[in-house]
Amino acid sequence: MSLSALSLAVLAGCASFSGNGGMDDVSRLTQASLGQRPQAHGADTSPEAVQARVRELLARPLGADQAVELALIQQPGLQARFDELAQAEAERVSAGRLPNPAISLGRLAGGGLLEVDRSLTIDLLGWLAWPARDGVAERQWRSVQWQAAVAAVGQGLAARQAWVDAVAAQQQWVLQQRLQAVADTAAELAQAMAKAGNVPALTQLREQAFQTETRLQGAQARQDALAARERLVRALGLDADAARLSLPEHLPALPDQPRSLSEAEQAAIDQRLDVQMARHAAEATAQDLGLTRATSWVNVLEAGVQDKHARGEPTQRGAELTLELPLFDFGSTRRTGAEARYRQALHRTAQVALEARSEVREAYAAYRSAYDAAQVHSRELLPLRQKISDEMLLRYNGMLIGVNELLDDARSRAMAAGQALAAQRAFWLADARLQAALAGVPARATDAADLAATLLNDAPASAAAGH
Template sequence: MFPRLSRLSLLALAALGSGCASLPPERGTDLPTEWITQRGLPAPSWPSDDGTVPEPAVSSSIETIDLDLALDWAFVHHPAVAETYARLGISRAELDEARRLANPRFDFARLSASEGEAQITRGLSFGLSDWLMQPLRKRFAEGELKREQLHAAQALWALAGEVEAAWIEAVAAQQVAQMRALVLEAASASAEFAERLFAAGNLAPLQLEQERAEAISAGIGAAEADTEALTARHRLALLTGLPFDDSWQLPEQLPAPLSDLPTAGELVERLVQERLDLLAAKEEVRLREDALGVTRRWRWLGELEFEYEWESEADGAGLRGPGLSLELPLFSQGQPAITRAKAELLIAKTELNKAIRQGEREVRTALAAMQLQQRIVQRYREALLPAREAIVRRTQEEVNFMLVGVFELLAAKREQFDAYQAYLQAIRDYWLARGELTQAVGARWADEGEHEPVLGIDSVLPPPSEGGHQGHQGHQGQQGHTEHSTQRSSEQADHSQHNPAHHGHEHHGETQ
C-alpha cells in the first residue's frame, strides 16, 4: 500500500484532476444547422453515430419535387452530409481532449544489492506546464471547432448549389423534351396528311419526301431531348437520393427571370459579412493572432513537472517527499516558435485577403452573367420569337400566292421551333447563373419585382389537325390559324402582365 501523501500533494492532485469532465455527446451540429437555415436552406438531417438517418418517403401518389424538397432529400442522403458529420466529430473529440489534463505518470524502480537486499523507489509525477496551458488549449480547440463548423456549413451550402443546378437542368430538359414531343406530333400529322395528298395526286413526290424527312428529323430531335431529360433526371436523383423511377415528377417549367436585380455593391457587402468560407478564414486569422500572443507571453516557460517520490531503503528506512523539475531556457527562449507563429498569421491573413478578392470577382462575374442572360431571354421573348412567327406567317402567305414553295415554309417553321427551344434554354441559363451568383454571395436575397409571363409552346405550334402543308389547297386555313394563334398569344401575355398573381407559371401557354 502506498504511503499516505502529504496534504500539499493531495491538494495538488485535486487541482490537477479538475476540468476532466467529458463533453456532452452532441457533435456541435447546432451552429451549422443555424447558419444553414438562416441562409434560406432546410435544416440537414444529421446521421446518428452508427450512420443511420431518417428516411423521407415519397407519397404513394406521384409527388412533385420542387427545389426545397430536392434539398431536403439531398441533406439526408448525400454522402457529404455524413462526411461533414464525421469531421465535426473529430473536431469535437479534439476539444474534449484539450479540456482534459494529461494523465499522471507512475515510476517504479527496484535495485538489488549483491547481498540480496533491495532498494525500492516509487514516484508519481504531474506536468505542471500542461496544467498551466490547459485553459489556452481549450480556447484554441474551441476556435478550431468553430472554424470546422463554418467549413461544415459551407460544404452543405456548396451541396445545395450543386443540387439546385441539377434541379434547374432537369426541369429545363423536361420542358424541352415536352416541346420536342409536340413538334414530333405535329410533324407526324403533317407527314400523314402529305401521304394522303400524294395518294390523291395533289402533292409532288419532292414535297412528300420533304414532309417525311421533317417527321424523321423531329423524331430524332425528340429522342435526343428525351435522352437529355432522362440523364438530367438521373443526375438529380443521384445527388438527392430520390428513386430512379417514375414515382416522382418535376414542375412543368421554370419561372421567367425577375425584373429587378440587386446591385453589385450590395452583393459584395453581403459577401464579406455572410459567406461562410470567408467567416472561417476570419476565424483562422483570429486563432493565429491569439496563438502568436500566447507564444510571446509564455516563451520562457519550458517543461515544468511536479513529482512526489518515496523510497524504501534496504535497511528498512524510508524516504519520501515532493520534487519539482524545471526546464531552463538557456539555449532557446522560444524564438523559433514565435517565428513560426508570425509566419502562420501572415499566411492566414494572406489567404483571407485572397479569398475576399476572389469572392468579389466571382460575385461581379456571376452578376454580369445573370444580367446578360436576362437580356438574352428578353430578346428572345420580345424580338426573336415574334420575328420567327411573323416569318412563318409571311411565308405562308407567299405559299398561298405560289410565290415560294413548301420547302421554304418548312425551313421557316424549323427555325421557329429552334428559336423557342433556345428561348427555354436561355431561361435555364438565367437560373443557373442566378444560382452561381447565390453561391458566390454565400446567402440568398429576397426576390423583388415580378416574373414576366413565359411564352407557351402553343405560341409557335399549331394544332396537329391543321399542321399539314396542303400545297395549293387549305393554305388559307393554315394562315387563318396562324393569325388566330398570334392573337391568342398576345391576349395571354397582356392578361399575365396585368395580373401579378400569375408570376409566369404557365403550362403550354396558359397561365396557371
C-alpha cells in the first residue's frame, strides 16, 4: 500500500460527530407527527434560553399545543432519552474508525546476551471490512434515533392527554361547586319550609341527603382536579415552576367537522413510526445478510511486520500473517441464521403494517363515536335543557310552579352540563389516541419506548453478529 493510499484510508476511517447528537432526524420525525420539534439540552444549549421560553409559555393559561411544546423542550425523562442518543453517537464514531495497529515489544537478557523483539500488527480484515462495519455501526445509531423519536412523540401525546384531563377535571370541579350552591340553597329552603309546616319532613330529609352527597362529590372532584394537575406537571417536567401553571377555564370547542377516514390507512403505512422502524429493521437485516456471506469463510485475518534484534547479531526482519481456517465451521450456521432473521424481519414488517391499519380504523371509530356523542350533548341536549329552564322560569314568574321545582330544574341543568363535559373530555382524549394511532406510538410514553426497543432490537443484534 502506497503512502498516499494509506493516508487516504486513515482519513476515511476517521468518523466524526454530527455536531447535534443526531437530533436533526429525531426533530424531523417528531415534527411530522406532532407539528413541533423537540430540543435536546446539549453542551451548546443555553439553560437561560430554555428557562426563558418556559416562563413565556407559563405567563398565560397553557393551551394543548403549548403543553406539548413544554414537554418536548424540558421534560427530564425525555432529555435522558436524548442523552442516550448522544452516547450512541459516540459509540458509532468509535466503531466507524479504523482499528488501531498493535505494537509488541519484548526484551530478553542473560549471560551477556540481550535480545529485543519488536512487531507491528495490523488487523487486515478489520481494515478490509471497515466500510461494511461502518455501515453496521451507522444502522445501530439510526435505531437509537428511532427510539428517541418514538419517545419524543409519545411524551408529546402523553402531555396532550394529561392537559385534557387536567382542564376537564378543573372544569368539573367548578360545575360541582355550582351544584353544591344549588344543593345548599335547596336544603336551607326545605328546612325553613319544614319549620313553617309547608313541606313534609321527608322532603327536608331528601334535600339534606342531597346536600351531603353533593358535598362529598365536590370533595372528590377537587381531589381529582389536584391529581390531574399533578399528572400534567409530571408530563411537562415542571418542578419549581409548577406553581405558575395556569389552565384555561374550558376545554376547546368541538371542531365543526370531524377528521376524515379517507386515506388514513395509507397514511398510517406511509408515516407511522412503527411501520418505518420495521422497514428499517428489515433493511438492516438484509444488509447484514450480505455482510455475513462475505465474511463467513474467514474469521480472523491479521497481517503485520516484525523484527528481531540480538546483541552482536544483525537485526532480523520479516512479516507475519495469521489466518484462522474454517475446518469445523464453514460459516453455514451464520448464513442460515441470517437468512432466518431476514425472513423474520419481513414477516414482522407485514404484521406491523396489518396491525397499523387495524389500529387506525379502531381509533377512528372511537374518535367518531365520541365526536357524535359530544355533538348531541353540546348541540341538542344542552340547548334543550336551556329552553326547559327558560320555560320553568316563566312558569315560576307566573306563579304556576314553586321554588322547589325551579331548584330541581337547576340541578338537572347542572347535571346535564357535567354530562356534556364528560362527553367533550372523551372526544378530546379520543382525538389524542387517534393521533397516537396515526403516529404509530402507544398512548403512554413509557410504552412507546418499549415499542421502539422491541421493533429495533433484532436488526442491531444481527448486525453485530455478522462480523
